[in-house]
Amino acid sequence: MSLFDATRAWQLSDDVSLRDEPFGALAYHHVNRRLVFLKSRELVTIVRRLEDYDSARDAIVDHVPEAHVERYETALATLVPSEIIRGR
Amino acid sequence: MAANSSLRDRFERGLNAPICLTWELTYACNLACAHCLSSSGRRDPRELTTSEALALVDEIAAMQIFYINIGGGEPMIRSDFFDIVEHAVHRHVGVKFSTNGTRLTPDAARRLAATDYLDVQISIDGVDRATNDALRGEGSYDAARRAMDNLAAANFGPFKISVVVTRDNVTQLDEYEKLAQSYGAELRLTRLRPSGRGVDVWDDLHLTREQNRDLYRWLLDRPSVLTGDSFFHLSALGDPLEGLNLCGAGRVVCLIDPVGNVYACPFVIHDQFLAGNVRDAGFGAVWRDSALFTSLREPGNPGACSACGSYDACRGGCMAAKFFTGLELDDPDPECVHGHGEVALAAKGLTIRPRSSEDHSGRTSVRLQRR
Numbered sequence A: 001m002s003l004f005d006a007t008r009a010w011q012l013s014d015d016v017s018l019r020d021e022p023f024g025a026l027a028y029h030h031v032n033r034r035l036v037f038l039k040s041r042e043l044v045t046i047v048r049r050l051e052d053y054d055s056a057r058d059a060i061v062d063h064v065p066e067a068h069v070e071r072y073e074t075a076l077a078t079l080v081p082s083e084i085i086r087g088r
Numbered sequence B: 001m002a003a004n005s006s007l008r009d010r011f012e013r014g015l016n017a018p019i020c021l022t023w024e025l026t027y028a029c030n031l032a033c034a035h036c037l038s039s040s041g042r043r044d045p046r047e048l049t050t051s052e053a054l055a056l057v058d059e060i061a062a063m064q065i066f067y068i069n070i071g072g073g074e075p076m077i078r079s080d081f082f083d084i085v086e087h088a089v090h091r092h093v094g095v096k097f098s099t100n101g102t103r104l105t106p107d108a109a110r111r112l113a114a115t116d117y118l119d120v121q122i123s124i125d126g127v128d129r130a131t132n133d134a135l136r137g138e139g140s141y142d143a144a145r146r147a148m149d150n151l152a153a154a155n156f157g158p159f160k161i162s163v164v165v166t167r168d169n170v171t172q173l174d175e176y177e178k179l180a181q182s183y184g185a186e187l188r189l190t191r192l193r194p195s196g197r198g199v200d201v202w203d204d205l206h207l208t209r210e211q212n213r214d215l216y217r218w219l220l221d222r223p224s225v226l227t228g229d230s231f232f233h234l235s236a237l238g239d240p241l242e243g244l245n246l247c248g249a250g251r252v253v254c255l256i257d258p259v260g261n262v263y264a265c266p267f268v269i270h271d272q273f274l275a276g277n278v279r280d281a282g283f284g285a286v287w288r289d290s291a292l293f294t295s296l297r298e299p300g301n302p303g304a305c306s307a308c309g310s311y312d313a314c315r316g317g318c319m320a321a322k323f324f325t326g327l328e329l330d331d332p333d334p335e336c337v338h339g340h341g342e343v344a345l346a347a348k349g350l351t352i353r354p355r356s357s358e359d360h361s362g363r364t365s366v367r368l369q370r371r
């Protein structure tokens, strides 16, 4: 289990499909069969766009007000154990 | 997959597509289990053709349904079984399929082992021959064990051993755990519901209150045992069990039956829960727009459960269990952990219970003989 470091570059895993839903999205990892709920639209956008940024923090800062940055870092960290996102 | 309560409310209002879609490929079955939830036995001449089935897979893929649960009847009886499964996997739709194992030959096991995104569940309802065969019929225990041996020999990896928990086998849970370990398999327990032919054995075989309490504690200690969210009515006993802890019928769950009928859940094959047919305007239209599913997604009425402090944990339990025991949908679950279901059942007296609208039972189904 790799640890989350917001200063590093991340991306959505290749084995994951995202399905938009009214509350955000469902993420499914086809290999480890984990189903994960992304509980806000902003989080979905950030996860999708992670690969365009040199660090996860840059991706977050671009999409949410500063006061929420920490909350979104925590949210991304919870996606690491299920391998929804991975470092690159 | 624990969900917080706001997310659960969101789920109750429905999703763009189901999370848990069961597709029963055929009503044909070479066994005749006493408790079959779909009253299977004989093939239905109206069953979806191969090209209809493949087109349905395409629609499922387009709706981004990540995986489907394939069942029956015995799905491997269909001669196009592998075509359907391999088409799904090719379209990136994972397949979890349930089988009685009778057709799971060494060749079939090797073919399954070579397929990605595939889970296999072998049904076995007793850890010994006598307990299992009393419910599933003579020879079914040996067939299931042979299927497990074949999967193991083919290096399939961790398959699932799937058990409907009954009054007779609930005492065997520890042995089941050992059986699963011996194969490197996962154990999956589901609830006996009075659906299909299950209504004929439910009074004799559903768990007693004490057994339900023991099962709850056993499951709490073993979060890795799979349950498909079967036992959320037991969450009223304290800490919630793993899972969404809600009745997902028509909200996150549904069934496509072998003739293309869409029901709210695999356990409610009855006209009252029939939302439409995939042959009309496709599955998506039924899922999104059917009057039945729209009404199931409206906030539920706690009814007789409104005075219960556990309502938030249990939400009144399983709609199918209530319906096929003759209770109202806003009554407590017949296996309510506080005993309110038993009171409600007693108050109903000897009303005639509804039966599934489709019955494909063969001439002889297993007649339960309890020792």
Ligand code: SF4
Pocket: B236, B304, B305, B308, B309, B310, B311, B312, B314, B315, B316, B317, B331, B332, B333, B336, B337, B338, B339, B340, B341
């Ligand atoms: S009264 Fe209703 S909500 Fe309370 S535990 Fe029983 S079934 Fe569940």
Ligand code: SF4
Pocket: B246, B247, B248, B249, B253, B264, B265, B266, B267, B268, B317, B318, B319, B320, B321
């Ligand atoms: S009716 Fe029962 S089995 Fe079906 S989704 Fe609801 S709780 Fe589950």
